[in-house]
């Protein structure tokens with residue numbers, strides 16, 4: 338093939354132009370790929386962040402709901418309210434529902450009823466901290482009657498068959514409950530705390546006999562404790578009968 342001398346520069350310019358156009362196209366493609374990668378990363382990170390924040394928010398809401406549910410609720414004419422240490426004088430008690438659900442059917446089940454006691458002063462109830470308090474199942478461990486706190490005698494009493502329990506550990510010292518179910522039995526108990534707002538709450542219980550106990554069945558305590566507080570209870574009963 339014969340090339341004219343005048344056509345060569347033109348062809349060279351075309352190639353150069355073509356080369357520039359290709360460079361630009363490559364550049365555009367590189368830029369486009371970069372943009373696509375950046376957008377993908379941004380969308381992925383944003384999605385992960387939204388999922389994480391939503392989950393954290395749900396956990397915070399759940400924690401808040403559990404915290405409110407664990408607080409001791411006092412029944413009032415207008416519904417319920419939370420309670421503080423200062424709401425109780427030594428040697429006083431009230432019935433409460435645990436766990437509180439706000440569902441009237443569930444919250445009236447006797448197995449959800451507990452007794453909060455502020456101990457008598459001579460048992461440590463004068464201290465303005467949670468050590469002054471005890472919370473026991475309000476269901477007797479024999480045949481499940483509702484127990485009451487007797488301020489006058491400073492013990493818990495089952496009105497059905499006369500079982501009596503001392504207030505420091507919930508150990509029975511009179512009546513059928515004394516020898517019922519298993520040795521060294523006591524009332525199921527909730528561990529209590531005071532939250533940052535000053536309200537009394539129940540720590541998450543473990544309902545087995547050697548931890549918080551089983552409602553309607555009992556809680557196992559050490560033989561020494563059982564023996565000691567049975568004797569103390571029996572002596573308070575004898576004093577009361579004099």
Ligand code: FES
Pocket residue numbers: 477478479480481482495497498499500512513514
């Ligand atoms: S139900 Fe309590 S002693 Fe029988």
